[in-house]
Amino acid sequence: MADRLTPEHRSWLMSRVRGKNTTPEMRVRKAAHALGARFRLHRKELPGTPDLIFPKKRLALFVHGCFWHRHPNCKKASxxxxxxxxxxxKFAANVERDxxxxxELKARGWKVGVIWECETKSDVELRQRLQAVLSSSGEGSSTHGEN
Structure with a gap:
C-alpha cells in the first residue's frame, strides 16, 4: 500500500516528532513524582541523555517510543x-545505539531502565511498572529484558 500523504506532508508530519517532553515522558514524570521519587531530566553529560535520572539510585531511565526503538512484540512497532x-x-541503527x-552507562556504574510508550497508557499499570523499575533499581528493566 502506498503512502496516502505527499512526501512534503509526510516530511512536515515527521518533523513534528519530538525527542523530549513527549506525552509518554510527561506521564512517567507525573507518576514518578506521585510516587515521591525525585529525579533530574535530560542530563547531557550522560551517554544517550536519559529522559530521567534518579541520582540516589544511580538509575538512568529512558522512555522509549515503541515505533522508533522497536519494542519487541508490540503492534506499534510496525x-x-x-x-x-x-x-x-534506520531502526537497526536506533536499536544499536540504544x-x-x-x-556505556553500565560501565559508568549506572543502572538502566526502559519504560515503553505502550506501558504509559494506563495510569495504574504505569505506576506498577515504574515501582518495579525503581524498586529493582533497573534489574529486568532494560530494553530486551537483560540488565
Whole structure:
C-alpha cells in the first residue's frame, strides 16, 4: 500500500516528532513524582541523555517510543510500507545505539531502565511498572529484558 500523504506532508508530519517532553515522558514524570521519587531530566553529560535520572539510585531511565526503538512484540512497532530498506537501516541503527548507550552507562556504574510508550497508557499499570523499575533499581528493566 502506498503512502496516502505527499512526501512534503509526510516530511512536515515527521518533523513534528519530538525527542523530549513527549506525552509518554510527561506521564512517567507525573507518576514518578506521585510516587515521591525525585529525579533530574535530560542530563547531557550522560551517554544517550536519559529522559530521567534518579541520582540516589544511580538509575538512568529512558522512555522509549515503541515505533522508533522497536519494542519487541508490540503492534506499534510496525514497519512502514514505503521505503522499507531505509526504515530497516534506520531502526537497526536506533536499536544499536540504544544498546551502545546501555553498555556505556553500565560501565559508568549506572543502572538502566526502559519504560515503553505502550506501558504509559494506563495510569495504574504505569505506576506498577515504574515501582518495579525503581524498586529493582533497573534489574529486568532494560530494553530486551537483560540488565
Amino acid at each position: 514497519l512502514p510500507k514505503s521505503r522499507p530498506e531505509y526504515w530497516h537501516s 544498546e551502545r548507550v546501555r553498555v
